[in-house]
Amino acid sequence: MTPTAFLTDPHLAGLLPGERALVRRVHGAPDFSRRMSELGLVPGTEVRMVRRAPFGDPIEFVVRGTHFSIRRAEAEGIRVVAI
Amino acid sequence: MSSPSDLAQAPRETRTPRAIPLSSAFPAGTRRQPLVAVVGNPNSGKSTLFNRLTGLRQKVANYPGVTVDVGCGRCMLPSGTVVNLVDLPGAYSLRPRSPDEEIVRDVLLGIDTTTPLPDVVLLVLDASSLDRQLFLALQVLDLGLPTILVLNMVDIAREQGLLIDRTALERRLGVPIFETVGRTGEGIDALRLALDEQAPRPAIRPLAHSDAIATEVRALAARIAERGRATGADAERIAWALLCDEGGRMSRRLHSASDEEIAAHRARLEAADPDWRSVEAARGFAAVEALLLESTRKVSSVDPVRRRVDRIVTHRIVGPLLFALVMGVIFQAIYAGAQPMMDLIERGTSWFGGLLSATLPAGPLRSLLIDGVIAGVGTVLSFLPQIALLFLFIGLLEDTGYLARAAFILDRLMGVVGLPGRAFLPLLSSFACAIPGIMATRTIENRRDRLATIFVAPFMSCSARLPVYALLIGAFIPNIGWGPISLPGLVLFALYLFGIVVAFVTAWALRRTVLRGPRASSVMELPPYRTPAWRGLVTTITGQSLEFLKKAGTVIVAVSAVLWFLASYPAGAPETRVLQGELAAAEQAGDAAAVTALKTSVAGSTLRHSFAGQIGRALEPLIQPLGFDWRIGIGLVTSFAAREVMVSTMATVWNLSDASDESVSLRQAIREAKNPETGGASYVPLTGISLMVFFALACQCMSTVAVVRRETGGWTWPILMLVTMNVLAWVASFAVFQGGRAMGLG
Numbered sequence: 079m080t081p082t083a084f085l086t087d088p089h090l091a092g093l094l095p096g097e098r099a100l101v102r103r104v105h106g107a108p109d110f111s112r113r114m115s116e117l118g119l120v121p122g123t124e125v126r127m128v129r130r131a132p133f134g135d136p137i138e139f140v141v142r143g144t145h146f147s148i149r150r151a152e153a154e155g156i157r158v159v160a161i
Numbered sequence: 162m163s164s165p166s167d168l169a170q171a172p173r174e175t176r177t178p179r180a181i182p183l184s185s186a187f188p189a190g191t192r193r194q195p196l197v198a199v200v201g202n203p204n205s206g207k208s209t210l211f212n213r214l215t216g217l218r219q220k221v222a223n224y225p226g227v228t229v230d231v232g233c234g235r236c237m238l239p240s241g242t243v244v245n246l247v248d249l250p251g252a253y254s255l256r257p258r259s260p261d262e263e264i265v266r267d268v269l270l271g272i273d274t275t276t277p278l279p280d281v282v283l284l285v286l287d288a289s290s291l292d293r294q295l296f297l298a299l300q301v302l303d304l305g306l307p308t309i310l311v312l313n314m315v316d317i318a319r320e321q322g323l324l325i326d327r328t329a330l331e332r333r334l335g336v337p338i339f340e341t342v343g344r345t346g347e348g349i350d351a352l353r354l355a356l357d358e359q360a361p362r363p364a365i366r367p368l369a370h371s372d373a374i375a376t377e378v379r380a381l382a383a384r385i386a387e388r389g390r391a392t393g394a395d396a397e398r399i400a401w402a403l404l405c406d407e408g409g410r411m412s413r414r415l416h417s418a419s420d421e422e423i424a425a426h427r428a429r430l431e432a433a434d435p436d437w438r439s440v441e442a443a444r445g446f447a448a449v450e451a452l453l454l455e456s457t458r459k460v461s462s463v464d465p466v467r468r469r470v471d472r473i474v475t476h477r478i479v480g481p482l483l484f485a486l487v488m489g490v491i492f493q494a495i496y497a498g499a500q501p502m503m504d505l506i507e508r509g510t511s512w513f514g515g516l517l518s519a520t521l522p523a524g525p526l527r528s529l530l531i532d533g534v535i536a537g538v539g540t541v542l543s544f545l546p547q548i549a550l551l552f553l554f555i556g557l558l559e560d561t562g563y564l565a566r567a568a569f570i571l572d573r574l575m576g577v578v579g580l581p582g583r584a585f586l587p588l589l590s591s592f593a594c595a596i597p598g599i600m601a602t603r604t605i606e607n608r609r610d611r612l613a614t615i616f617v618a619p620f621m622s623c624s625a626r627l628p629v630y631a632l633l634i635g636a637f638i639p640n641i642g643w644g645p646i647s648l649p650g651l652v653l654f655a656l657y658l659f660g661i662v663v664a665f666v667t668a669w670a671l672r673r674t675v676l677r678g679p680r681a682s683s684v685m686e687l688p689p690y691r692t693p694a695w696r697g698l699v700t701t702i703t704g705q706s707l708e709f710l711k712k713a714g715t716v717i718v719a720v721s722a723v724l725w726f727l728a729s730y731p732a733g734a735p736e737t738r739v740l741q742g743e744l745a746a747a748e749q750a751g752d753a754a755a756v757t758a759l760k761t762s763v764a765g766s767t768l769r770h771s772f773a774g775q776i777g778r779a780l781e782p783l784i785q786p787l788g789f790d791w792r793i794g795i796g797l798v799t800s801f802a803a804r805e806v807m808v809s810t811m812a813t814v815w816n817l818s819d820a821s822d823e824s825v826s827l828r829q830a831i832r833e834a835k836n837p838e839t840g841g842a843s844y845v846p847l848t849g850i851s852l853m854v855f856f857a858l859a860c861q862c863m864s865t866v867a868v869v870r871r872e873t874g875g876w877t878w879p880i881l882m883l884v885t886m887n888v889l890a891w892v893a894s895f896a897v898f899q900g901g902r903a904m905g906l907g
């Protein structure tokens with residue numbers, strides 16, 4: 079993957095409320111990516127962006143039926159492919 | 162060969178229960194009873210189930226991470242056997258990211274120092290969230306301990322259209338499965354019956370390692386086996402836990418392998434497979450999906466309540482306004498709603514005091530009981546309604562799920578001062594008491610975030626400050642109202658706001674100085690909305706109120722009695738005797754004005770010459786610039802036992818000065834206090850405001866200091882906190898009093 083391709087890869091924070099996508103890879107600190115995978119964000123999992131918090135950050139998303147809140151900066155590390 | 166302490170805390174040749182050093186959690190005499198560990202995700206209804214089984218009072222709330230302390234209880238089974246239950250903190254995974262989750266891993270691996278390896282694991286899953294929570298179940302089943310699986314909240318799952326084929330799931334996992342509804346108690350009896358039978362060990366090891374991981378795990382396990390007493394699969398489980406424990410403290414506690422060794426294995430693993438960290442989860446969730454495909458069917462999956470409510474609650478404009486409104490209503494309700502009950506209790510205690518004074522002969526004993534004990538306890542008791550209301554509101558917010566939304570809304574704002582949204586719950590709990598609040602910070606994964614939260618938690622106006630505020634507001638703030646809003650209510654709200662602002666400024670300063678560093682990641686679950694578990698709420702409030710009363714009944718009675726002594730003795734100073742003589746003469750002459758004046762003088766003289774007066778006077782030079790006299794000085798000293806003791810101290814001090822039979826309430830006594838030397842009013846409203854500011858900021862609670870020491874593992878933080886808070890309090894009160902005077906107020 080070229081660096082440019084990496085930068086333009088869609089990520090969770092870039093989805094619009096209500097949009098669905100599949101997880102491709104989770105970037106970030108080792109313990110963060112581990113925890114995201116343990117919450118079910120493994121490659122191929124469907125995620126749905128629900129909303130942004132009133133002040134723009136964090137965002138709410140659904141994975142495997144559970145709603146989570148995560149900060150935008152971290153959500154940018156969750157690379158997805160649009161469905 | 163390693164030292165004898167290597168793995169000594171976890172000697173496990175077999176997986177049978179062993180004799181262990183019992184902690185206070187397992188009182189003597191319980192060691193032969195089987196131990197059942199309740200394990201599950203945060204918010205899986207684990208604690209509600211635990212309460213159902215044990216009947217023990219314990220905090221239950223619909224908010225991830227409320228169970229921060231390990232709850233213990235006993236359960237009598239149908240056969241008459243008694244088992245010990247331990248309610249482990251909620252965990253998303255056995256690869257911990259917080260001290261909370263570390264406890265779960267350590268207990269289940271049998272390496273915890275206080276809790277022995279459980280005989281049975283009661284694995285609780287939220288049935289409506291199986292697709293995610295089954296992952297933890299697979300991790301637990303992988304340990305091979307006898308396990309019973311509980312699908313809790315099946316009612317919600319059914320409502321959401323989820324059909325679960327329990328027998329199919331049982332067959333695949335090889336452990337018995339039970340369906341329960343913790344809130345109503347459905348299925349609990351069957352579960353009790355099941356606990357009576359020997360639970361089977363799971364038939365499967367669902368989470369096989371990839372080749373790359375297995376290689377390193379085996380290599381590290383061989384080293385552990387060489388040194389410690391763990392062998393075979395046990396050593397491999399410990400090895401894998403050690404490899405996953407990046408940045409954790411497991412190796413330092415376990416001494417089974419050095420940090421360098423572990424790092425070397427990890428580096429080799431990293432080279433072989435850079436994605437090794439998500440292999441377990443990827444395999445686990447693949448297994449979960451296969452399991453669910455076979456054993457469940459989903460008919461519909463929308464939660465209309467959540468969608469509708471969240472649309473309003475987290476709305477861009479309505480959401481924050483609603484939050485402010487909810488907080489405002491809570492504080493107004495606490496102030497106004499408790500009033501009738503408070504009046505009733507106050508009348509009750511004064512009636513009781515009158516009864517005693519009519520039956521007991523005059524003398525030191527009567528004086529001690531009425532002026533020391535009953536006056537002290539009675540005053541503190543009258544604030545119980547406010548405290549119960551506060552606990553009720555916090556409990557309601559937690560139970561309904563609104564608290565998580567509040568954290569969601571506030572995360573950005575909290576981020577301005579460098580705190581995570583998650584710090585909201587510990588800080589909110591600190592409005593009740595800083596001690597549970599500080600303990601609740603264990604759910605904050607990052608140490609810097611956690612320390613900052615601990616440090617500022619005591620700035621939140623705890624319930625012990627409420628009596629002091631209420632007394633001073635009652636004494637100095639005129640009761641003017643505009644419709645539902647009253648000036649006293651506004652002042653109380655302002656005091657709470659003041660504590661919050663100072664807490665945030667302090668947090669901001671900490672995160673830029675001693676606790677500098679990037680914000681840690683914060684992933685937070687937003688649970689579904691639920692109707693409050695009223696039963697649990699009532700037991701929680703009762704427990705917390707009783708706790709407060711117990712404190713009022715022991716510490717405060719003791720302090721009241723000591724204070725009565727300090728304020729009454731040594732009696733009979735020459736000056737007092739002269740005044741008493743003059744008083745007797747004036748009484749005989751029937752000079753009413755002189756009698757009133759002399760009575761005040763006698764009381765003032767007694768206090769001035771008492772031990773308490775001497776201590777207060779010694780403090781006076783330090784606190785005079787804040788507008789406080791030596792009588793308040795006495796209160797500041799005694800409030801170190803607990804802040805609310807200030808109120809009973811004042812009661813004791815003023816009841817003594819009020820030697821007449823006319824009942825003057827404490828508020829009036831303070832308002833009308835005369836300076837014995839000048840004859841003018843001792844306190845002006847500005848004194849009251851200065852004193853409230855002092856109480857809002859000062860660290861006057863020895864229990865808080867002790868808890869901070871325990872939670873931070875040293876004296877550095879508690880001492881830093883004690884000094885910072887008290888210096889801040891002095892400076893702020895000084896600014897308020899001197900600034901106010903300069904502006905011509907008071």
